Amino acid sequence: MAASDTRSLLLQVRDLTTRLGNAERPVRVVDGVDLEIRRGETFALLGESGCGKSMTALTLMRLLPPTGRVLSGSVRLGDTELLGLPEARMRRVRGGRIGMIFQEPQTSLNPVLTVGEQIAEAVALHARPQGKQGAGGTGEAAAPRMTRRQVRERVVDLLRAVGIPDPERRANEYPHQLSGGMKQRVMIAMALAGGPELVIADEPTTALDVTIQAQVLRLLKALQRETGMAVLLITHDLGVVAETADRLAVMYAGQIVETATVAAFFASPAHPYSRKLMDSLPAPEKRASSLAVIPGRVPPLDRPFMGCRFAERCERAMAECRDQSPGWHRPSSRHLVRCHLWAEGQPETPGIPPRTLPDAVGPVPDDGESVLRLEGLRVHFPIHKGVFGRVAGQVKAVDGVDLELRGGRTLALVGESGCGKTTVGKALLQLLRPTSGAVRYRGRDLVGLSARRMRRYRKDLQIIFQDPFASMNPRMLVGDIVAEGLQAMRLETDRAARRIRAEALLDQVGMPVEAVDRYPHELSGGQRQRVCIARALAVEPKLIVCDEPTSALDVSVQAQIINLLKQLQDEMGLAYLFITHNLSVVSYLAHRVAVMYLGRIVERGTVDEVLDDPRHPYTQALLSAVPLVDRAKDRPVIRLEGDLPSPANPPAGCHFHPRCPVAESECARTYPDGVRLSDTRSVHCIRVG
DSSP states (O other), X not given: OOSOOSSOEEEEEEEEEEEESOSSXXXXXXXXXXXXXXXXXXXXXXXXTXXXXXXXXXXXXXXXXXXXXXXXXXXXXXXXXXXXXXXXXXXXXXXXXXXXXXXXXXXXXXXXXXXXXXXXXXXXXXXXXXXXXXXXXXXXXXXXXXXXXXXXXXXXXXXXXXXXXXHHHHTTSOGGGSOHHHHHHHHHHHHHTTOOSEEEEESTTXXXXXXXXXXXXXXHHHHHHHHOOEEEXXXXXXXXXXXXXXXXXXXXXXXXXXEEEHHHHHHOOOSHHHHHHHHTSOOGGGTTSOOOOOOSOOOOTTXXXXXXXXXXXXXTOOHHHHHSOOOEEEEETTEEEEOGGGOTTOTTSOSOOOOOOOOOOOOOOOOOOEEEEEEEEEEEEEEEETTTTEEEEEEEEEEEEEXXXXXXXXXXXXXXXXXXXXXXXXXXXXXXXXXXXXXXXXXXXXXXXXXXXXXXXXXXXXXXXXXXXXXXXTTSOHXXXXXXXXXXXXXXOOHHHHHHHHHHHHHHXXXXXXXXXXXXXXXXXXXXXXXXXXHHHTTOOSEEEEESTTTTOXXXXXXXXXXXXXXXXXXXXOEEEEEESOHHHHHHHOSEEEEEETTEEEEEEEHHHHHHSOOSHHHHHHHHTSOOSOTTOXXXXXXXXXXXXXXXXXXXXXXXXXXXXXXXXXXXXXXXXEEEOSSSOEEEOTTOO
């Protein structure tokens, strides 16, 4: 344990080792892990993808794949040893004493069952009538059967408890009828159905908007206070950990390398790996330099390790780091670290020097020639009803957007999912035909051009899609994927020359040349994103639409991609439309920012103007919802409740007024005109003038 705690111990894990594969080539995905979680606390497990975080959770639940096997260790929940339980009793623990929130609700929910039916399954299996089973119970005795009416009432109560409006109606809806935030709330309701003592939350907010993320995290905290349950939070988001966790452990290559209270860790991370993760985070004060990156990748876990597992990627590695496995050292009473640099009796390496950050830089320059202008852009999708498909309405996905993109500069387009950001990007490229408005590229309006005439502009306007794996043909080699544009646009007809060009492009984005002969599934997430960047660069574009290119990436991989984009912009003068909900990335990479809500721009300006002094209530709410790593910073918290209204039926007046904490009666009647605050700054709000 890294710190004393008066709360009683709930979960105790000792020397847990899990193997996948066969005995000839075992993969030790969890190797000698020790953990302690106390009742009512939030314990975070940090680390890059492939470090063993999720596999640790699956081992605790005894949900290993067929090739998985626990080689050694102990997992005690209260007084119960879980690894020795018969499967029949373990089934009552899963969902009863331990609930689990899986990473991706869309793939975890059954699309052919209503959400009420799916929650009812968990209720019928684990819950007791009149709420007799709750946090702190043993949960091992057979629960009395509940009547169908009791199950239904419990389902509605759970949906209400997790903040879903109109729970009686929502219980009868299917997953595809719910927003991403609502689906995640349904997953939380299922995890809570049996009144668990411990909830394992595996990346519960990955790729969610900051506002929905804030709602989910507040919900978990509120439920913790009400029930006294503990939470094991698996994440790579350091901001989420800083704002929600009590203690944490950092995991690398199947091992725990550091454990501490959250306050002690963020005051001074002790392991070189932890410090690299912290230094990889984008921030405005780092704009003058590249982000710190961790070279290489997490080593494969099917090989034996002699020394420190991080030694190959550590810039402070010594000879003993490669020969001897480090023991535990205690930088402070609330902090433990597995690192030779903290060993006593080595005055030449008395520890790791204090972490320093670069000084804050001045305002971001905002010059550059205008490359593209959007003027009054609208994209409306008709709603067809009836046998004859009559048009009964319009989904106003983009409703009068004006934007300007400059050469060598980045315009960030931010807002919640469903506000129309991606639709703007696709309409800009004419992948979607605008309903009205103009898209002027170097003075030429692209709207209405035929496919043949548009073809000449395709090479200048490219896109990097959000999901790199889904945007690549799994049957094509990487080299052919990168060179596909050269062939399609007849820029290079010789196959050998295309291969040479593909190799050069892969080298330019930091990929090994031999990757040309690999398939997409053989690459990591960061490598696949680099391939997509190389493909976009192949035809030498002038403007690239970057649609959430760092969404759900580890902070270390995110830093590599951001550095690459910034380097390419400096070298080639590229203009970026950077679509994202990650405001930390915006603060580091962007020059200008446009904030979008329900198809319209509500605030725009330079990155310093908008992020340092947000004037629209929606922008203020977005920024207040961003989890901060710096726990010393104090800021007001604006709770933005509810989901984005439907663009098929937007509210009258200001579209934001139903959710606005400072709305006035006039806001419901008139959509506000833009108030110009400077040559680069405008805000659509009646309170700004």
